[in-house]
Amino acid sequence: MVKNEQKKPKGKPKAAAARADTCEPLKAAVVRGDLRLGGFAHGDYPGLKLPAKTTPEIRTVGAWEAKKPQSWGLDWHCNEGIEFTFLLHGHLPFATGGKEWMLRQGHFTVTRPWQPHKVGNPAVPASHLCWFILDVGARHPHQAWLWPDWLVLSPADLRRLTDLLRHNEQPVWSAGPELGRQFHDLSVLLEKSGTAFPETRVKLRINEILVQVLDLLERKNIALNANLSSTRRAAELFLATLPQKLAHPWTLAEMAHACGLGRSQFSRYARELTGRTPIEHLTFLRLAAAEDMLAREPKRKITDIALACGFGSGQYFATVFKRNKGKVPKEGRA
Numbered sequence: 001m002v003k004n005e006q007k008k009p010k011g012k013p014k015a016a017a018a019r020a021d022t023c024e025p026l027k028a029a030v031v032r033g034d035l036r037l038g039g040f041a042h043g044d045y046p047g048l049k050l051p052a053k054t055t056p057e058i059r060t061v062g063a064w065e066a067k068k069p070q071s072w073g074l075d076w077h078c079n080e081g082i083e084f085t086f087l088l089h090g091h092l093p094f095a096t097g098g099k100e101w102m103l104r105q106g107h108f109t110v111t112r113p114w115q116p117h118k119v120g121n122p123a124v125p126a127s128h129l130c131w132f133i134l135d136v137g138a139r140h141p142h143q144a145w146l147w148p149d150w151l152v153l154s155p156a157d158l159r160r161l162t163d164l165l166r167h168n169e170q171p172v173w174s175a176g177p178e179l180g181r182q183f184h185d186l187s188v189l190l191e192k193s194g195t196a197f198p199e200t201r202v203k204l205r206i207n208e209i210l211v212q213v214l215d216l217l218e219r220k221n222i223a224l225n226a227n228l229s230s231t232r233r234a235a236e237l238f239l240a241t242l243p244q245k246l247a248h249p250w251t252l253a254e255m256a257h258a259c260g261l262g263r264s265q266f267s268r269y270a271r272e273l274t275g276r277t278p279i280e281h282l283t284f285l286r287l288a289a290a291e292d293m294l295a296r297e298p299k300r301k302i303t304d305i306a307l308a309c310g311f312g313s314g315q316y317f318a319t320v321f322k323r324n325k326g327k328v329p330k331e332g333r334a
Helices: 024-032 155-166 177-192 199-220 231-245 252-259 263-274 278-296 302-308 314-325
Strands: 036-041 058-066 074-077 082-096 099-104 107-111 117-119 127-134 172-174
Touching (some): 024 058, 127 177, 177 199, 231 252, 231 263, 231 278, 263 278, 278 314
Antiparallel strands (some): 036 058, 074 117, 082 099, 082 107, 082 117, 107 172
């Protein structure tokens, strides 16, 4: 485990979107020639495009080599699968779960499906990074993981690996020499493959890496928390990101669906976590955001602020603001 390198990240993690991040800043840097990238991908991830039926579980596998500091970074984003990265050279700012690390050579990271994370602070320094993302079919913390059928780990080992990855909050680790060698070999394989996807060898490397990750986590004897994959956790994560999605015209049904829960179950968790109904909590957050914007942006139109915070109109905002704050929005600017 990496210690003494955490600090509070700047900014706030953005909510998981309806689709995975596309790493557009990284793609643009490759086009400009700012760094070298080798890899293969499905969907909109960077790398040479794979046919739809070719190992669809590997959403992307690749490596970048930036020999100089970059002008870009990957701000808060999510992936639809579990992501493993390994830093071969250099250093790299990384943030997730309310903490920030400075990755050093030999560190590897694990981010769970749809877990917000950030790379760069704000830009990426000179670095050499290798990664792969596996889609395990989960879109919410409480959903079961379905590993690719080409993995050679036994069912018992896969169950144990799943528990170790789902039920601990530590995302950054120091890799041992064997795990580092496997990532190094994967990087070299991708760099030398040209346009032909070395499917068999990539699968072999990923299998070896997962075996090494399992061994490393077992040796750490880490404490596990099964609540991290509970239905309550799904509601908790959604509510934590709700302040960044206030402009959306949420209904109770939509909020519950975003968590993968039923309306009554989500409503119960919302009351437990916030002391309010979901709609009451949404209104509370919108009012808090609007009050802050009124004070910080005195020249901005009140109607613009109302719409930005999710109120349907300036008149409705004024009514709700008056009812809850005892004054009209214009007075809030004082």
